[in-house]
Amino acid sequence: MTTTANRVPDVPEAERVTAVELAVQDPAGIAVAAAVGADRLELCTALALGGMTPSAGLVETAVASGVPTHVLVRPRGGAFDYTAEEVRLVRTDVRRAVAAGAAGVVVGGVRAGAVDTELVRSVVECAAGAEVTFHRAFDVLADPDGALEQLAALGVHRVLTSAGAARAADALPGLERLVRRSDGRVQVMAGGGVDPSNAARVAATGVAAVHASAKRTVREDVAVPLGSAAPAGESGYDVTDEALARGIVAAVRGERG
Template structure:
């Protein structure tokens, strides 16, 4: 059975994940910016919620590119330790150096994760040679790779996704993500991926006063339970109960 991971960025998303047959959640903040590290309080709320599936915490200190300065690496490693201490079942990280996997960063993360699953996120899609990146991540002991096969939407790169699954050859899990909607789930599954990741979100327009930032004022995103159900039903061929 293909696993389903739901990206969650607020308390409502946690409630949805607890109600549906989600295999794990990626806990994050600020998905419109690509996702950044959630607060420790949110991590503790997630791991302490009854019925919640395993929590995998995104550890990304800022938006933008994936080459990190030493001070940023130190923050990443510290956040990994805090997430594990708070009960996270895994962490989601990514880093590149000169277009290649930042092996030093990943080694430090794996050590700090202390045996928990480590997922390499869509920084992978910026690697110059994805096949070399797969080999590097296998050698480092990473559990899975989240990828859109280099496209903005994974549905636009299905042949490339299938080639990545073939190259991984069961050594590392290839998890499809990026623009996943119910109507494309069947074709994604046909590539042979063992897992699918989606945010299943919609925009809520709250009453706004004074804007607090350049990205404020257009509404906020939250989990769309109906959309998440449709994705699960497309994956499982049955009700998402």
Template structure:
């Protein structure tokens, strides 16, 4: 059966994941910015409810990190595992290639826990070669859209990556996953899919960026329970 990983960024998402029985969550903060490392409090809350894989990313933006940012990343890997995470989700690039030093240090810091290389993978010029490199570095899973921006355009790439991995690591399809895409994704042979299933909810009382006005009506992202249900139903079907 294909595994389902749900990306969540708040307590509501953790609750939805636990109640609906998703296989695991990728836990992060600031998902609209691509996700950054969540707080220890949120990690502890998730680890008590569902298998959690923590995104460890020191900042938004690109994936080429300074020496100081790498040090922060490795510290956060250790903290996430100590807080009960089943694994971590990391990634880094150096001159358009996998940042092998960062990955090697993250795998070591994870101390046997699962390590996923995130969608920085989709920026690599030679993804098939990168599969071999990441296997050699001890990575367990790659999150990818098949190297385009979204999985709907990456189906042939996903098939190639599944063939290249040959079961030595898990190719997990992610990036624009919607319930109606599940049959096509299943047909690629991927053993896992990843989705955020996000919706926008209104949230009053926040500050509008660039303004000191209070009490403005703002929106925020959270997990859409009905979307999660539809994905689960499509996978089971």
């Protein structure tokens, strides 16, 4: 059984607009999202690990920027099969993000290769009307079509996916199929390797949004290892590149304009 609560209104194809969501992890990234006119941002930390739950202070900064903020709630790296204690943390962080003014939350939950329906149901409940996005964990599910039906029925607003490929641009037919399958009951947002060179093609599949980190790596020398796996010498960290972000926004809006 599916729900129509989140159904996307029918809009003529010529008038359809593809939103741009930027994944950012620090105040500078938040500022870039605002400067380039991103439609919303996904806020996290540790993008290099696939993203983790951000601090309360970072959430406050993002909300204050005026860009609709969707907070990634992920208590650790690795797979999305959570323990009972981790589920408790997820629920708590969802409530706190919404209370802080987040427009939505982003979660993933997998159990034996399928959607963790109990986790997702509880997150929708804790979100109390704020939007819920199912993380790109969607791409590891054994039955994507069935999962799409489940997530729509649970009240999830959108699904982040590359249609199972390493890059969204490598799975354009798969994205088109998921859009048709969703039939407006849940939004399909394409993510994974989106850049200015392919963003327009990804948007042309009919997805409701494209998701990109627009990041580049800054290199620096460190004399002392800052972690058990970090050698001394050259190190690096990711930053949101304004030129890349601006190029993605321009490509998507040019395609749909």
